[in-house]
Amino acid sequence: MKIQIARPYIDEDDVEGVIEVLRSGWLSLGPKYTQFEDNFAKYVGVRYACAVSNGTVALHLGVRALGLKAGDEVITSPFSFVSSANCLLYENVKPVFVDIEEETFNMNPLLIEKAITKKTKAILPVHIFGQSAEMDLIIKLAKKHNLRILEDACESLGATYRGRMVGTTGDIGTYAFYPNKQMTTGEGGMIVTNSRVIYELCDSMRNQGRNKSGDWLIHERLGFNYRMDEMSASLGITQLKKINRMIEEKRKIAAWYNAALENTLHIEIPKVGKDRTHSWFVYVIRVKNGKRNKLMDELARKGIQTKPYLPVIHLQPFMQELFNFKKGDFPVAEKVSEESLALPLYIGLKLEDVNYIADKIRTIIYG
């Protein structure tokens, strides 16, 4: 038996859409990416959406569109995928980490104010694993200190916080569509905003700094090729049509895991914070007996793939070198990081698979 950690869900509608694009011969800057943007903006409930080639560049353009510059500081979470800090480094902006909450693994809003200095220009909350950060407090602090908000919702499309879609309450929200995400375009990302100015800046920067006149060889500003191609956009359109159903499926599997694991010694099942719905990018347990890696290795020997989501960003080798971070700087994030383990989660995983995985976990833990 081999059980992978993640797998995209692709149906005939997706396949036919991509084939239609290939047959049309219009592979870039065609009708699909704008249609995908319109549909996406409606789905999350914002004015503007700007499709790009992945989540990392969505964040990078977000940093540039907010006018963040060398020497500025941005407050963010150390418990994230490295892109949410790298996007700052690309512009020589300094990531200032604050520790996380035990319950949701998101940045602890009560620690933000202490981290604000004269150089702080923005807060970059990461909505980790499919669950929103405590946005009301973050927005309140941002207003009080005149800071911008760039949301990393790359792992949390479809999750809600007090009824609002994750990624839509800051100045800019960003999403990613890598094949392990809630929906996929192969590689792909999206920037959303309610500001026309920000949208137009991102639209231009993703397309080599061109302006709206459409003149191919006039570059109004420094730009990049961060465009989404038409095949990916087509996949985005057909995947978005079934996003609610896909999230529901994953919710059902998460509930199976909860039921199968909730009374297992040394295992802590994920918690969902108040006023939130979870969109289950991954299902992450905590292994409290100090033997997370042993469990991971033994599950791998039994054909079950798991991952130690996530290593903390501040202890990545290049980050330690750049900023002299050391073990102990963000103790909650470090503890969670040493204990957390993502289990297989994808549409098609059956109740008997979940029970099989839970059984193997128990055998290893109790053995």
Ligand SMILES: Cc1ncc(COP(=O)(O)O)c(C=O)c1O
């Ligand atoms: C929290 C977070 N931010 C950003 C990204 C970057 O997205 P991409 O891999 O599409 O560049 C990811 C991707 O996994 C992520 O998990």
